[in-house]
Amino acid sequence: MSTAFSEEQRDCLQELINVAMGLASDKLARFLNTFVHLQVPAIELVNSVQIPAQFEARYSHTEAALISQGFLGNDGLRGEAIVLYQLDNAHRIAALLGYDTDSASELEMLTDISSILTTTFLNGLADQIDNSLSYSAPRVLSSRQNNVPEALQETAVHWELALKVDISYQLVDHSFNCDMLLLIPGEAVLNIQQILDRILEEY
Amino acid sequence: MALPVLICDDSLLARKQVRKSLPESFDAEFLTAGNGVEALAILRSQEIGLVFLDLTMPELDGIGVLEAIKQDGLDCFVIVISADIQPEMQKRVTELGALAFIHKPVNPEKLVVILKQYGLI
Amino acid sequence: MSEDWLTGPVLEQLNSGVLVVDEQFQLVYLNSFLQRHSCVQLSEVKGKSLFQVFNDLPEAWLRRKFASVLELQSPSFSSWEQRQYIIKLPHLRPATSSSQYMAQNCTMLPLKDPGGRLYVCLLIEDATDAFVYQQHLQSTLQKLELSNRIDGLTQALNRRYWEEQLKLEVQRAQRYKQPLSLLLFDLDKFKQLNDQYGHLGGDSVLIELTARVRALLRDTDWFGRYGGEEFGIVLTNTGLAGAIEVAERIRLAVSNTAVTFHEQSIPTSVSIGAAQLYIEGDRAHEVLIGQADIALYNAKREGRNRVVAFSEGETEFLLRTQQA
Structure with a gap:
């Protein structure tokens, strides 16, 4: 099974993701009724074995929260989206968005924001490829995780390929960073390649 | 006479999408650029009537291209086509002299309306 | 459709x-x-x-x-x-x-x-x-955590957990400049008691003893089983005079009433050493235990069933006897 993407497929995927992120950003801004600016994300296709190491630098000195949500569409499109936050960022976001600062509300804020980011973004992606997705409930993998690489290792082992989406966003006057990881199993990678080829043929 | 049109986007798919969104009746000669630097090189070396310009690109982004066009007094229409669709960005490119701002994914009907509005078709 | x-x-x-x-x-x-x-x-x-x-x-x-x-x-x-x-x-x-x-x-x-x-x-x-x-899981985990802290026989804290608390309380007392005292006590002639009434008799005395002691303590005190018949009490926010007072009450609570085991009356008593924290530094809790232990040793040497407080001169005495 080849999970290597051709140059054209890669370009196509990047463009679809850029557009999806733009749509998500606009929706989020309107919904939160506050100025949100999502930068067009840097994406990277990585072998899932490499994932833990990729996040070591950013998360090794801080507590982080990991929130996971499964997605499932037509044509064998499926995977797991993981959003990673630095926890001190999460406290500030909760306060800015008017959530109470007790830990239950904070967890709810984290799952809410992750779910909104994930579902609006992936819906935007699905729309462009005439697909539609259903989602599992977001699950907090860990909200006081000191060892992100280890936690990712446990999760990533089930997947073939990972699409690393580095999302930076600005909320009111503050800049935040979170990472979204789309973990995709091997056979779904092939299905995605077929979908991309179909789009490339159209143009 | 065919209108010289430059499509500037770092994505091949996006360049193809723009071209495919244009009506067949649109008589144009197409040139493409993969980033802002390439685009400026073309703009400075030959007459271009219309530019479809992406904002997020390597080397030099769309904002940089708009600034250079303004500074050099280059004579061309610019239509920005971007995934970054927040109102602040639209305001910024309009101030820099772009004719119109189109959201990605490109809606062919909307594109035709804009082209008609400026007498390009 | x-x-x-x-x-x-x-x-x-x-x-x-x-x-x-x-x-x-x-x-x-x-x-x-x-x-x-x-x-x-x-x-x-x-x-x-x-x-x-x-x-x-x-x-x-x-x-x-x-x-x-x-x-x-x-x-x-x-x-x-x-x-x-x-x-x-x-x-x-x-x-x-x-x-x-x-x-x-x-x-x-x-x-x-x-x-x-x-x-x-x-x-x-x-x-x-x-x-x-x-x-269910949470209540099981709570029980598990508790059983990790508790001495099964007496229900006092076990040595490991008690020592952890002593260390934390010593740090806290140092940080907030509050007094802290330590009592160490031994059940007198425990070996003899075991020989005479059997181990079950000895156990029941230990159980009764801890129950009587616990009744005299505050929620903020840490009461643990230090060894076989040796116990320790961390008295937070308490100076030496207060610690001696508590120790005296414990001594009386034990010696005034005999323990009943299988319709036999077992007279018991305890020897208690008391010390107040004066030392600074990381090892202060160890020094404090050493001081209370010296006082306890003296209480036994002076005839048992009594409370003895540690005083500075005894460090020298100990050093001298060790050198001799």
Whole structure:
């Protein structure tokens, strides 16, 4: 099974993701009724074995929260989206968005924001490829995780390929960073390649 | 006479999408650029009537291209086509002299309306 | 669709709640599961406001959730772990759950009718089983944690945990410049007692002894079993005079009343060493134990059943005897 993407497929995927992120950003801004600016994300296709190491630098000195949500569409499109936050960022976001600062509300804020980011973004992606997705409930993998690489290792082992989406966003006057990881199993990678080829043929 | 049109986007798919969104009746000669630097090189070396310009690109982004066009007094229409669709960005490119701002994914009907509005078709 | 006839019956027999409201939060649909559990008839509530029909809903929270579903046209979720239930419903396991309401996992989905009108569908899944398991797990973990701290025989703290607390209290006392004292005490002639009444007799004396001591302590004191018949008490916010007073009360509580074991009366007594914390530094707790131990040694040497406080000169005495 080849999970290597051709140059054209890669370009196509990047463009679809850029557009999806733009749509998500606009929706989020309107919904939160506050100025949100999502930068067009840097994406990277990585072998899932490499994932833990990729996040070591950013998360090794801080507590982080990991929130996971499964997605499932037509044509064998499926995977797991993981959003990673630095926890001190999460406290500030909760306060800015008017959530109470007790830990239950904070967890709810984290799952809410992750779910909104994930579902609006992936819906935007699905729309462009005439697909539609259903989602599992977001699950907090860990909200006081000191060892992100280890936690990712446990999760990533089930997947073939990972699409690393580095999302930076600005909320009111503050800049935040979170990472979204789309973990995709091997056979779904092939299905995605077929979908991309179909789009490339159209143009 | 065919209108010289430059499509500037770092994505091949996006360049193809723009071209495919244009009506067949649109008589144009197409040139493409993969980033802002390439685009400026073309703009400075030959007459271009219309530019479809992406904002997020390597080397030099769309904002940089708009600034250079303004500074050099280059004579061309610019239509920005971007995934970054927040109102602040639209305001910024309009101030820099772009004719119109189109959201990605490109809606062919909307594109035709804009082209008609400026007498390009 | 030719399978249209299916959806009605399946919805009605589904073991989950299905509720649909329009953009004004007016009820459009409730399936049988919800009608039965909440004792509400769809025909009576259709078109009414959701918040009037179910008047104890978390309204502000639910409005925000529904608004996100409508605005973003994407699903929203709620887990029983964060919010145990949205609609108060009885569950069907009254005997096994400590909660009287059904724990719920909820999904809120965007819907659109053929005319383009928007709705929100609320799916409610019964998560009471998971809730019950979680509660059992938590109480088991609590018991486990407790058993890691407690000496099985006497129910006093075990040595490891007691020493940890001593160390923490010493650091706290140093940081806040508060007095702290330590008592170490021994049951007198324990070996003899074991020989005479057997180990069960010895055990029952230890159990009775700890019960009497515990009754004299404050919640903020740490009482642990240090060795076989040796115990320690960390007295927070207490100077030496106060510690001697407590020690004297303990001594009397033990020696005034004999322990009864198998209809035999076993007279007992304790020797107690007391010391107050004066030392700074990382090893202060070890020094403190050493000082209380010297005092305890002196109490035994001077004839048992007494309280002796550590005083500075004894360090020199100890050093001298060690050198000799």
